[in-house]
Amino acid sequence: MVDADLENWIRQLPKVELHVHLEGSIRPQTLTELAAKNGVDLPGGVTAIYQFSDFSGFLDAYMRCAACLCTQGDFERVTYEFLLDQAALGIHYCEVFLSSMQHLRRDFDFDCLMQGIQAGYRQARSETGIRMGVIFDHGRQFGAQEGLRVLERAIGTRKFGVIGLSIGGDEVNFPPELFEEMFLRARQAGLRVTAHAGEVRGPESVWGAIHKLGVRRIGHGIHAIQDPDLMAYLQQQRIYLDICPTSNVRTGAVPSLNEHPVRRLFDAGVPLTISSDDPALFQTNLVQEYLLLAQHFGFDRRELQQLSLNGVRASFLPEQERAELQARFQQALTALVV
Ligand code: ADE
Ligand code: ZN
Numbered sequence: 001m002v003d004a005d006l007e008n009w010i011r012q013l014p015k016v017e018l019h020v021h022l023e024g025s026i027r028p029q030t031l032t033e034l035a036a037k038n039g040v041d042l043p044g045g046v047t048a049i050y051q052f053s054d055f056s057g058f059l060d061a062y063m064r065c066a067a068c069l070c071t072q073g074d075f076e077r078v079t080y081e082f083l084l085d086q087a088a089l090g091i092h093y094c095e096v097f098l099s100s101m102q103h104l105r106r107d108f109d110f111d112c113l114m115q116g117i118q119a120g121y122r123q124a125r126s127e128t129g130i131r132m133g134v135i136f137d138h139g140r141q142f143g144a145q146e147g148l149r150v151l152e153r154a155i156g157t158r159k160f161g162v163i164g165l166s167i168g169g170d171e172v173n174f175p176p177e178l179f180e181e182m183f184l185r186a187r188q189a190g191l192r193v194t195a196h197a198g199e200v201r202g203p204e205s206v207w208g209a210i211h212k213l214g215v216r217r218i219g220h221g222i223h224a225i226q227d228p229d230l231m232a233y234l235q236q237q238r239i240y241l242d243i244c245p246t247s248n249v250r251t252g253a254v255p256s257l258n259e260h261p262v263r264r265l266f267d268a269g270v271p272l273t274i275s276s277d278d279p280a281l282f283q284t285n286l287v288q289e290y291l292l293l294a295q296h297f298g299f300d301r302r303e304l305q306q307l308s309l310n311g312v313r314a315s316f317l318p319e320q321e322r323a324e325l326q327a328r329f330q331q332a333l334t335a336l337v338v
Contacts, residue, residue: 002291003294003295006291006294006295010090010290010294011089012090012336013290013304013305014090014308014333015089015090015091015092015290016092016093016094016273016312016325017091017093017095017276017286017311018273018275018311018315019095019097019244019275020086020094020097020276020279021097021098021137021277022096022097022099022117023062023065023069023098024062024065024277024278024279024280024281024282025078025278025279026065026068026078026082027078027081027280030078030081031068031280032045034068034070035068038068038071038074040064040067040068042064049061050283052251053252054251054252055200055251055252055253058251058281059169062278063102065281066099066102067102071116072112072115072119074116075113075116075120076117076119076123078120079116079117079119079121079124080120080121080124081120082096083120083121083125084124084127086130086286087124087127087130092129092131092329093130093132093133093312093317094130094132094133095134095315095316096133097135097168098134099139099169100136100137100138100153100154101150102139104149104150105142111160113157114160114161115160117134117160118160118161132161133161133163133164133317134161134162135162135192136151136162136164136166137167137168138165138166138169138182140168140171140173140179141169141170141174143174144178144181144182147179148181148182148185150165151182151185151189151191154186155191164186164192164193164194164316165186165193166193166196167195167196168196169196171197171201172200175208176195176205176208176212177212179195179212180212183195183213183215184214187214192316193214194215194217194219194242195219196220197221198218198220198221198222198223198224198241199219199221199223199251200223200252200253201223202226203223203226203227203230206221207230210233210239216237216239216240217240217241217314218240218242219242220241220242220243220244220253221234221241221242221243222241222243222248222254222262222265224241224270225261231265231269231270234270235268240271240273240310240313241270241271241272241273242274242275242314243272243273243274244274244276244277245262245289246276246277246284247276247277247278247284248260250281250282260297262297263297263299266299266303271314272307272310273310273311274289274293274307276288276289290304290307301338302338305338308329308333309326312325312326312329313326
């Protein structure tokens with residue numbers, strides 16, 4: 001049963017979201033319209049593409065969503081709508097992944113693409129005050145060479161709001177080590193870096209992301225639960241895991257919600273933040289993810305506040321802005337009755 005009072009409280013809780021993909025956040029109605037406009041086949045319609053049962057089915061659905069974005073105006077529209085939806089959930093700032101290769105392989109002009117995103121962002125920001133940074137997420141299955149092309153585009157479009165670089169996609173066949181050079185160059189260029197790791201592979205993938213790629217924030221990282229040394233290291237070094245419970249169940253990364261390690265990771269002192277990953281595809285949102293933690297894993301309101309503050313601490317905002325946002329959150333949290 002949904003506790004309306006708790007849900008309301010979570011909505012009011014000031015939040016940031018650090019792990020959310022633009023292509024997985026398109027409103028169903030908008031996706032239907034874009035598919036029709038751009039002649040993209042969605043077999044069985046939007047609801048059918050949400051019905052996947054494993055990780056490869058999920059990636060397939062995800063790529064169909066990405067293929068529906070064909071013009072600068074499409075990027076502007078989905079960014080604008082996405083940010084309005086985020087603001088309505090009480091989200092003040094988000095870091096949004098863009099699956100760069102999905103667009104680069106169609107030869108999309110990245111200045112044009114990022115100008116579309118920026119226009120949608122400007123409009124949503126002026127209406128709601130929400131803020132956003134863009135992270136280019138490189139699908140590992142496209143390989144390291146293509147990764148360097150993505151990096152070049154990321155550097156070239158920083159002026160339009162790109163702040164970082166990441167790897168996602170097929171973690172099973174493409175370990176972090178392959179992308180060492182790409183990440184080294186990204187860090188040298190001043191981009192912030194993160195990586196999906198320990199989502200469907202074990203602790204070795206998280207160690208690789210830390211030691212070979214130099215990341216201090218990990219997408220998912222749930223399989224760290226298998227390695228006490230890794231958990232201790234994450235705690236001591238303050239390396240954050242962006243946890244997305246519904247995503248992990250829907251993609252089959254965990255067998256069931258009961259087996260999700262979020263509570264055990266939190267109790268072991270591993271620094272965590274909470275995200276929705278692909279809210280439209282997983283039919284969830286950040287408020288629902290917090291609610292799940294409360295109702296299924298027994299997180300109390302103080303613990304949820306702690307997770308919200310962790311999001312600000314782990315964000316890639318420039319240090320002064322990060323500190324200002326943290327101070328504002330702290331003030332708002334004090335005013336929010338627990
Ligand atoms: N792209 C979008 N969501 C993803 C996820 N959960 N894992 C890997 N790649 C992704
Ligand atoms: Zn992700």
